[in-house]
Amino acid sequence: MKYLPLIWKNVWRRKFRTVFTMLVVMVAFLLFGVLMAVRMAFTFGIEVAGVDRLMMLHKVGFLMLLPEAYKTQLQSMPGVQLATHQTWFGGIYQDPTNFFAQMAVEPEAYLKAYPEFKVTPEHMKAWMDDRRGVLVGVDLMKRFNWQVGQRIPINATIWQPRGGGLTWEFNIAGTYTGEDAVDKTQFLFRYDYFDENRRGAQGQVGWYVVKIDDPAKAAEMSRAIDNQFANSSAETKTATEKQFVQSFAKQVGDIGTIMVAIATAVLFNMLLVAASTMTRAIRERTSELAVLKTLGFANGTILGLVLLESMFVVLVGGGIGLGFAWLIVQGGDPTNGMLPIFALPPRDLALGVGLMIALGLLAGLLPAVGAMRLRITDALRRS
Numbered sequence: 001m002k003y004l005p006l007i008w009k010n011v012w013r014r015k016f017r018t019v020f021t022m023l024v025v026m027v028a029f030l031l032f033g034v035l036m037a038v039r040m041a042f043t044f045g046i047e048v049a050g051v052d053r054l055m056m057l058h059k060v061g062f063l064m065l066l067p068e069a070y071k072t073q074l075q076s077m078p079g080v081q082l083a084t085h086q087t088w089f090g091g092i093y094q095d096p097t098n099f100f101a102q103m104a105v106e107p108e109a110y111l112k113a114y115p116e117f118k119v120t121p122e123h124m125k126a127w128m129d130d131r132r133g134v135l136v137g138v139d140l141m142k143r144f145n146w147q148v149g150q151r152i153p154i155n156a157t158i159w160q161p162r163g164g165g166l167t168w169e170f171n172i173a174g175t176y177t178g179e180d181a182v183d184k185t186q187f188l189f190r191y192d193y194f195d196e197n198r199r200g201a202q203g204q205v206g207w208y209v210v211k212i213d214d215p216a217k218a219a220e221m222s223r224a225i226d227n228q229f230a231n232s233s234a235e236t237k238t239a240t241e242k243q244f245v246q247s248f249a250k251q252v253g254d255i256g257t258i259m260v261a262i263a264t265a266v267l268f269n270m271l272l273v274a275a276s277t278m279t280r281a282i283r284e285r286t287s288e289l290a291v292l293k294t295l296g297f298a299n300g301t302i303l304g305l306v307l308l309e310s311m312f313v314v315l316v317g318g319g320i321g322l323g324f325a326w327l328i329v330q331g332g333d334p335t336n337g338m339l340p341i342f343a344l345p346p347r348d349l350a351l352g353v354g355l356m357i358a359l360g361l362l363a364g365l366l367p368a369v370g371a372m373r374l375r376i377t378d379a380l381r382r383s
Helices: 004-011 015-048 070-075 107-113 121-129 138-144 191-197 215-228 241-252 255-284 286-294 299-330 346-373 376-382
Strands: 053-058 080-088 102-105 133-137 151-155 167-176 187-190 207-212 236-240
Touching (some): 053 241, 070 207, 070 215, 080 107, 107 121, 107 187, 121 133, 133 138, 138 167, 215 236, 236 241, 299 346
Parallel strands (some): 133 167
């Protein structure tokens, strides 16, 4: 602590250079924070995917339908706790840019398969009592300022209503919530109402969610399920929920790797700037370092002073940048709800602080070692 005034004075010896370096570090960690939030938005489903859930799709692809009758066969298989299905709706609310997931589900079975979705008994009862009822994620409710009981028109793009026209009308029966990592932007309505009132494809579903007893046997169960429906009119392809989410995300590219690569390049450039700044600062203070050594400052103390100076610049600039990134993320999804979750996880905040410390040490290491090895006679001769 007794050396803090000396470090403070040295940091602000060249105010413009220090401020400029801090701004570079601030921008670098601002980008780091935002990029990590985007990475989280695109990959969060992989991290929260249930280890005991399998996804069973048509072997040809995601868009092909499966018979609803498969459910009975799935539930009779050893090791299967629960089987339920989902069907993608793909409608439009007011404008095509208002994208959100709309799915026809079996209410009770769906919530048993996804216990992370939290619904109050009152909202669950209202959903079961209203065939047109929908359960809406709280984040989606906030996005459009919807209220429970409100009627929501959805224009069909795939499934047209049997009575003619393109508009389906649903009543918001309730909402669901969950932990931070849970997707709270879904629009869930009843499959029985949907199947009775759509034009064609009755008795067909999109895909199955199969909850199994032992996650360690996921691969074995996947093979058994696919063998069960081999050589049928609708053969299947089964995988763990994590594998399913990964393959779905990779259809738009490996976003996580791209974000990490960009952040790495930005931080590397910041390291070069900070290291150059510290090198110049030490060269300008050669005679002063010689005086300090003459006064009895040990080599280790000189090394520590330079490293602390470097870390101070990086921590202040990086802390401000990471703080701004957190405020931006707290402001909400910039895509107006198209991302299912937009948050900066505590893990990435801790990673950011760790990177600041590491980069501060790396930026000051070479100048600090040079200052530590500096001979008094050589320093005075240079001055």
